[in-house]
Amino acid sequence: MRRLNFALIARTLCSLLMFEAAFMVVPLIVAIYYHEVGAIQSFSVAALITLLVGLIGHIGINPSVRELTKYDGVMLTTLIWIVFSIFGMLPYMLAPTTCMSVSEGFFEAMSGFTTTGASLTGSLDKLSHAIHIWHCLSEWIGGLGIIIFTVALVPMLNSSGGIQMFNAEQAKISQEKVSPRISTTARSIWMVYIMLTAILFGLLCLGPMSAFEASCHAFATVSTGGFSTTSSGINAFPSVYVKTVICLFMFLGGVNFALVYRAMTGKPRLVAKNDTFKTYCKVILGFTLIFIVGIIVDGAYTGWQSITIDPLFQVVSFITSTGYMLTGFCSWGPTVFILALILMFMGGCAGSTSGGAKIDRIVYMLKDMRNSVKTSLRPNAVLPVRVNGRVVPARQVSVAVAFLLIYAIVTLGGTTLLSFCGIPANEAFVSALGAMGNNSLSIADSAMGCDYMALNPPARIILSLLMLTGRLEIYSVLVVFTPYFWRR
């Protein structure tokens, strides 16, 4: 058995918990502002518990070895998401408007941090403001990643262990670093993230939304999470302006943030040269066209919006794993629904806040597939996989393709497990795929007549774990369950 440095892992977890406690103060302030007595109580208790546990662990645990190994880093990255969810579920369990059980709360919190945006609250309308903001804020924290956030602030993580964790959270398929030091990189990316959120907040305030709604939607959109303040979601604001603005920022949330940073710091030409970005745009445009055809053929045309902004909004919402749903979608026909599943599988660019298998890998796979076809005709041709003007090593391509396969297998495995819990096959598949892609296309939206509320506790846990696996791009979670990880 491999001996992990559990003392150090526990201490780091506790130190990071104090950040979560700090974040819980935000809904607490909101609760005080809106005089929501129940929420004030629940959030102050939750924040206090989190802070105390963090503080006690931070002070009480004194690990003798302070160097994180690669294995510790992977373990820590996986655990931090689980621990954040465990403490993040406290408000849901304590608040009088939600009163959730453990499995419900865990699902809800995990769905938030992984930016899935699936909810067990039933009707969102009856929730307190504090719970709404916590919903959306947790998506915003998890959007870029908990580790990348903490690496920017905690100097301790600026060592090799922190880098291990950074690597475990961000699957390394694109150049993520924008400067030599990891903390500077993390800060630059966070700056982009905060700026996008602030701009979106400003733009939404100009529209029909109140400042509170605007902030919730800004958090949930840039993080491509997809929580909303009402049960009808984005449909509660039937304005072309809101749809366009949110659509634009969901799109930006699906772009590699390092690329956005470079574009903003005076290298906009890099964007035009980036193959992944180009494919991302092409896929969105292509699928929108097919959607439009599907809508017209199915006779779902209801006005100019239904063949312009609506399908575009829906495609962007799916590919970026945001999961905002327009009311018209259910009547667009089965082809569109299947295409939506494909988009959910694809996901946005690596290094963005979106979920899914990431379009970078799809690009690798498609180029590799094209090469294999060519090779059958011209066996002697040298056909490297070329991305962004660079030849990608064959090993990296095979890792990417293997990832896609593992992704499919885990999704199918999750489907099987869900069917053991008594969920019909098609619903099990859709919800497993949604959880893996951190997309909240819920069972209700597939018009099967039930929704996440109907899940039993084991199914909730299975889906929560699938969300985590998808968010950490499989390997970091999966290796913990392999014997290689524990073997000396």
Added chain:
Amino acid sequence: MKIVIAGAGEVGSHLAKLLSREAQDVTVVDRDASRLDALDTKYNLLTVCGSPTSFNILSDARAAKCDLFVAVTPFETDNVTACAIAKSMGAKKTVARVDNFEYMKDKHLSFFNSLGVDSVIYPEYYAAREILTALNKTWTRHWFEMWNGELILVGVKLRESASIVGMKLREFGMSSRNFHVSAIRRRHDTIIPGGDDVIREGDIVYFMTRRENVDELRELCGKSQTDVSNVMILGGGRIAGRLCSMARGKYKFKIINDNADECMRLAERCPDADVICGDGRDNDLLIDEGIRNYDAFLALSESSESNMLACLTAKEFGVKKTIAEVENIQYIGEAEALNIGTIVNKKLLAAGAIFQRLLDLDLSNSKCMALADAEVAEIEVKEGSKITRAAVKDLKLSHDMTIAGLIRDGKGQLVGGNTVIRGGDRVVVFCLTGAIHKFEKLFN
């Protein structure tokens, strides 16, 4: 500070690791993606894959804005070219590693400057210099002179015979004011000691002292000086060649090498040395060549393990001083614990030389020596800086550092608790690796 390192070989990687721990902005350029991956996944730095002599790649690595450009690829022409390109782009200072001692001579420096290379380093030269010092002072592990010998740093391995073993540093300080215990290397750790630390047998203790007290120190440590005249070298490529020409006939060398071609080259380069072609790990050969009559044995072959074992063997034969080249940094701790005299590591020496240039940029002017996990820096104190405000003992300095000595008006003196440092003094600071930049502001 922004540093670009071209070449992720042994020296480059070691330097990149050191500097990334020092909280510097490090970018490493190399052709080999797998070498870069190993650095990138473990250390806090940026890597750029591509040729270090390409304009595009160097501009990707932001060489134009870097403060120091270090070229340490295996090819000296590449290094010089890379430096020239980086300089033309706007790099503030460039350092190239060369393979030829001729290039290190002062009279050629202006030529290299005209090419855009500000300074050159030749690791074998530093190794040879280190070995010569060790042969000169056989009872020490390290001997480092500062400011023309006004202050001397001596590293000594203490045995039972040393009278100070078992003493608390406070007691030692009472008994003699001529020495400052700056650092203790115990097993794998380097300790910056305080008054309550006890000197133990087997420690390597670094003393700061002045020239006139060196003999007293040697007696305290229970050591005797042997004068070396016959030296046997095992292996020995370029270092041996350099050593022979730098020794200028002071020692009689016998070089044992098992490669016939290399023997011919050595015979050509070192006309005074006796070159033997044979396997130096063979005891019969060593006895035939009269190892028992030799005063010193240098193991400079490519294999660190062979070098360490060969030195132990030589000790068995009664050779007083043995020196091993240990290129594997992880082994240094083990090698020091064994009964091998001085350990030479080209990588550490080269990194130390580059470090020195870095400090030249950073602090006003300083010299530096890199130990396995500690650094010694000579720093000029600015007028009115924090360090001058009170006596050393009242400054509440961090435990990661100690001020060993200072040079005032060209005279060296040791620093005790009551010393008040003045502006314009040059102080010698000991600190653990990675800590030096924390203390910079104390002196500015």
